[in-house]
Amino acid sequence: xxxxxxxxxxxxxxxxxxxxxxxxxxxxxxxxxxxxxxxxxxxxxxxxxxxxxxxxxxxxxxxxxxxxxxxxxxxxxxxxxxxxxxxxxxxxxxxxxxxxxxxxxxxxxxxxxxxxxxxxxxxxxxxxxxxxxxxxxxxxxxxxxxxxxxxxxxxxxxxxxxxxxxxxxxxxxxxxxxxxxxxxxxxxxxxxxxxxxxxxxxxxxxxxxxxxxxxxxxxxxxxxxxxxxxxxxxxxxxxxxxxxxxxxxxxxxxxxxxxxxxxxxxxxxxxxxxxxxxxxxxxxxxxxxxxxxxxxxxxxxxxxxxxxxxxxxxxxxxxxxxxxxxxxxxxxxxxxxxxxxx
Amino acid sequence: xxxxxxxxxxxxxxxxxxxxxxxxxxxxxxxxxxxxxxxxxxxxxxxxxxxxxxxxxxxxxxxxxxxxxxxxxxxxxxxxxxxxxxxxxxxxxxxxxxxxxxxxxxxxxxxxxxxxxxxxxxxxxxxxxxxxxxxxxxxxxxxxxxxxxxxxxxxxxxxxxxxxxxxxxxxxxxxxxxxxxxxxxxxxxxxxxxxxxxxxxxxxxxxxxxxxxxxxxxxxxxxxxxxxxxxxxxxxxxx
Amino acid sequence: xxxxxxxxxxxxxxxxxxxxxxxxxxxxxxxxxxxxxxxxxxxxxxxxxxxxxxxxxxxxxxxxxxxxxxxxxxxxxxxxxxxxxxxxxxxxxxxxxxxxxxxxxxxxxxxxxxxxxxxxxxxxxxxxxxxxxxxxxxxxxxxxxxxxxxxxxxxxxxxxxxxxxxxxxxxxxxxxxxxxxxxxxxxxxxxxxxxxxxxxxxxxxxxxxxxxxxxxxxxxxxxxxxxxxxxxxxxxxxxxxxxxxxxxxxxxxxxxxxxxxxxxxxxxxxxxxxxxxxxxxxxxxxxxxxx
Numbered sequence: 056x057x058x059x060x061x062x063x064x065x066x067x068x069x070x071x072x073x074x075x076x077x078x079x080x081x082x083x084x085x086x087x088x089x090x091x092x093x094x095x096x097x098x099x100x101x102x103x104x105x106x107x108x109x110x111x112x113x114x115x116x117x118x119x120x121x122x123x124x125x126x127x128x129x130x131x132x133x134x135x136x137x138x139x140x141x142x143x144x145x146x147x148x149x150x151x152x153x154x155x156x157x158x159x160x161x162x163x164x165x166x167x168x169x170x171x172x173x174x175x176x177x178x179x180x181x182x183x184x185x186x187x188x189x190x191x192x193x194x195x196x197x198x199x200x201x202x203x204x205x206x207x208x209x210x211x212x213x214x215x216x217x218x219x220x221x222x223x224x225x226x227x228x229x230x231x232x233x234x235x236x237x238x239x240x241x242x243x244x245x246x247x248x249x250x251x252x253x254x255x256x257x258x259x260x261x262x263x264x265x266x267x268x269x270x271x272x273x274x275x276x277x278x279x280x281x282x283x284x285x286x287x288x289x290x291x292x293x294x295x296x297x298x299x300x301x302x303x304x305x306x307x308x309x310x311x312x313x314x315x316x317x318x319x320x321x322x323x324x325x326x327x328x329x330x331x332x333x334x335x336x337x338x339x340x341x342x343x344x345x346x347x348x349x350x351x352x353x354x355x356x357x358x359x360x361x362x363x364x365x366x367x368x369x370x371x372x373x374x375x376x377x378x379x380x381x382x383x384x385x386x387x388x389x390x391x392x393x394x395x396x397x
Numbered sequence: 398x399x400x401x402x403x404x405x406x407x408x409x410x411x412x413x414x415x416x417x418x419x420x421x422x423x424x425x426x427x428x429x430x431x432x433x434x435x436x437x438x439x440x441x442x443x444x445x446x447x448x449x450x451x452x453x454x455x456x457x458x459x460x461x462x463x464x465x466x467x468x469x470x471x472x473x474x475x476x477x478x479x480x481x482x483x484x485x486x487x488x489x490x491x492x493x494x495x496x497x498x499x500x501x502x503x504x505x506x507x508x509x510x511x512x513x514x515x516x517x518x519x520x521x522x523x524x525x526x527x528x529x530x531x532x533x534x535x536x537x538x539x540x541x542x543x544x545x546x547x548x549x550x551x552x553x554x555x556x557x558x559x560x561x562x563x564x565x566x567x568x569x570x571x572x573x574x575x576x577x578x579x580x581x582x583x584x585x586x587x588x589x590x591x592x593x594x595x596x597x598x599x600x601x602x603x604x605x606x607x608x609x610x611x612x613x614x615x616x617x618x619x620x621x622x623x624x625x626x627x628x629x630x631x632x633x634x635x636x
Numbered sequence: 637x638x639x640x641x642x643x644x645x646x647x648x649x650x651x652x653x654x655x656x657x658x659x660x661x662x663x664x665x666x667x668x669x670x671x672x673x674x675x676x677x678x679x680x681x682x683x684x685x686x687x688x689x690x691x692x693x694x695x696x697x698x699x700x701x702x703x704x705x706x707x708x709x710x711x712x713x714x715x716x717x718x719x720x721x722x723x724x725x726x727x728x729x730x731x732x733x734x735x736x737x738x739x740x741x742x743x744x745x746x747x748x749x750x751x752x753x754x755x756x757x758x759x760x761x762x763x764x765x766x767x768x769x770x771x772x773x774x775x776x777x778x779x780x781x782x783x784x785x786x787x788x789x790x791x792x793x794x795x796x797x798x799x800x801x802x803x804x805x806x807x808x809x810x811x812x813x814x815x816x817x818x819x820x821x822x823x824x825x826x827x828x829x830x831x832x833x834x835x836x837x838x839x840x841x842x843x844x845x846x847x848x849x850x851x852x853x854x855x856x857x858x859x860x861x862x863x864x865x866x867x868x869x870x871x872x873x874x875x876x877x878x879x880x881x882x883x884x885x886x887x888x889x890x891x892x893x894x895x896x897x898x899x900x901x902x903x904x905x906x907x908x909x910x911x912x913x914x915x916x917x918x919x920x921x922x923x924x925x926x927x
């Protein structure tokens with residue numbers, strides 16, 4: 056028997072899923088109608104969503120907050136350049152191989168800092184990222200501190216005109232972001248997701264789900280490293296160049312991403328998507344404010360942590376519950392991804 | 398020494414306490430007069446520690462009153478409550494592991510209440526603490542830890558001493574020693590609230606008792622006025 | 637040749653004094669309330685700018701400015717704890733980290749708006765270039781020597797405060813078990829506020845010493861945070877003299893790296909940190925406790 060309020064929340068949840076499917080369909084059709092500029096923005100949005108999902112996976116679910124996510128983004132960018140330009144591999148093959156290199160670099164990184172706890176782990180990832188960034192500036196063939204542009208054959212490998220190239224990047228980033236988002240939703244409903252949540256709350260509890268927690272953390276870390284490297288390679292395709300400062304950018308790939316997840320909603324799959332959209336909209340509308348934009352972002356993030364730690368997702372849940380007068384029911388939006396099976 | 402118009406030292410009226418969605422205490426009424434020793438007995442999870450913590454100012458009651466000598470204290474910070482003269486010997490001692498035994502005892506004095514207790518008087522009471530005074534709190538025996546925890550509470554010069562499960566995990570001979578100190582403490586003007594799972598010892602030492610069951614007072618009175626069966630029944634909740 | 641090496645070693649050791657000053661404030665706050673203040677580096681830079689205002693606008697000398705800055709900085713720390721951190725400390729380990737992170741970005745960009753991106757330096761009337769001959773042709777800078785001495789004095793004073801004073805007793809009690817301290821009537825909230833105030837007092841000292849030694853800009857904070865963090869972790873969490881040892885190791889590694897290539901300076905520090913972490917995951921020295 057469903058109560059009236061349960062039915063209402065069911066209707067709401069179904070309609071949210073319907074809206075999401077309609078939005079996906081629109082996005083798939085978009086390159087046929089949208090301007091090139093809109094393709095550029097959307098591709099950037101997709102990359103942000105992917106980056107935010109990965110930070111959320113580590114910090115919001117797996118209890119491994121990092122401040123060094125730019126490490127793997129940069130490794131991806133440099134791997135792609137190394138394979139496609141220096142080794143002369145076909146660009147699509149090089150792109151496909153970047154996640155492998157990302158995962159391979161994540162495992163030794165994890166081993167180095169695994170003994171640091173929580174916040175110290177976070178800063179440990181940062182030290183690693185800064186170290187690799189310095190080394191990247193010294194690597195022969197990568198243009199040292201100034202970086203290097205993608206040569207024309209690599210830049211045009213996904214399309215010779217800017218329209219075809221942007222469309223190709225649009226779909227590549229779209230598939231990656233959707234894949235990572237759906238992957239997160241599936242992962243969190245799986246045994247691994249339950250084990251992760253248990254692990255976050257209590258280190259020893261994960262074995263209840265038959266999951267080896269010793270292996271789970273490095274596996275998740277390697278998976279995130281792989282995804283971030285792919286996103287780094289995709290960013291390189293967008294920007295057509297690598298450099299230590301831009302490819303290993305603390306601000307672009309870590310600071311902004313953390314804000315996106317805090318504002319959207321930490322620990323939910325919808326949060327990073329909502330946060331990324333808000334971020335892009337805010338940035339474009341406040342672009343002429345310069346550093347004041349980041350001050351506002353920082354203040355909003357602090358306010359979120361103080362008053363609504365679940366971000367906009369938590370706010371929406373609260374409003375929905377108020378307007379539907381659903382007393383202490385399951386959260387609506389976050390439960391789309393997070394429904395606990397008890 | 399009695400309060401104005403015979404006001405009890407501690408009076409609790411209709412106290413209810415919740416942890417999130419779980420109610421831990423239901424309308425508790427309790428009274429301790431000056432110089433009295435009162436026992437609260439009950440099984441594990443009956444709400445004894447919740448009651449002690451509420452008196453000490455940790456954990457806000459949802460409703461009800463706690464008065465110390467007529468003064469409302471249920472909404473005060475724990476530091477204010479101790480300054481007014483309530484000291485606690487917490488369950489499982491809770492000594493600070495990175496402080497020496499003597500430093501642990503001195504933490505009690507930070508409340509700053511004037512009174513008779515000094516380190517010298519503490520060491521007269523527990524001479525076996527003297528040789529171990531500079532050892533870490535976690536390196537000494539359970540009995541010695543309990544002595545330090547009692548000493549720490551006494552250093553606050555309390556009017557009311559809350560003893561939460563002081564016999565837990567200790568040899569009977571040591572527990573007997575702690576209880577044998579009660580008359581002298583009471584004579585010096587300290588009232589005592591003893592919380593115990595171990596019923597017999599507590600009932601033997603106290604003037605009156607309250608038995609808690611599932612967060613409610615299931616029986617109260619003077620130890621000599623009730624039968625063992627009645628106590629067992631209200632303790633376990635079975636006939 | 638040998639004197640050259642000794643000079644470099646000394647330079648590294650003395651640089652370590654500065655890093656230890658960066659680190660002890662971070663270490664104190666972590667030790668007492670388990671807060672990793674990721675804004676620590678930006679707070680150092682913020683105080684350096686306040687110091688700059690005091691010297692430039694009021695015409696104070698750097699050490700007179702420091703005497704004004706320390707109480708200012710303490711008050712700021714007290715207020716920061718009361719207004720911000722104490723509201724979030726009970727919300728799990730992630731929330732305080734992220735609030736401090738937000739604060740870091742706000743400070744950085746506010747400084748950028750207020751002072752511009754150009755790098756600044758505090759003029760100290762000549763002592764920044766003065767040097768002292770130790771004989772056998774070995775020279776050391778007066779300012780690094782002074783910084784090191786101030787670091788040793790500061791850490792010694794903190795050590796006395798934490799391990800010999802009645803306030804330090806409460807500080808360690810709260811650090812061990814906040815709930816038990818609450819239960820015993822210790823005003824833990826006030827202890828936290830004072831701890832943050834002390835940390836910011838040390839931060840003011842670190843800020844002035846840094847500002848006289850090297851250029852700083854609004855964006856310098858994260859680097860200072862990393863150095864502070866490395867000194868603390870190398871030395872062992874919760875051990876103040878350990879932080880000095882950690883700072884010295886970091887300083888020596890950096891100076892060694894700088895001999896090969898200016899860009900290697902920071903990298904060698906990082907590598908020393910990561911290498912030591914692999915060998916001694918708990919740092920060089922253990923947390924201090926009664927025997």
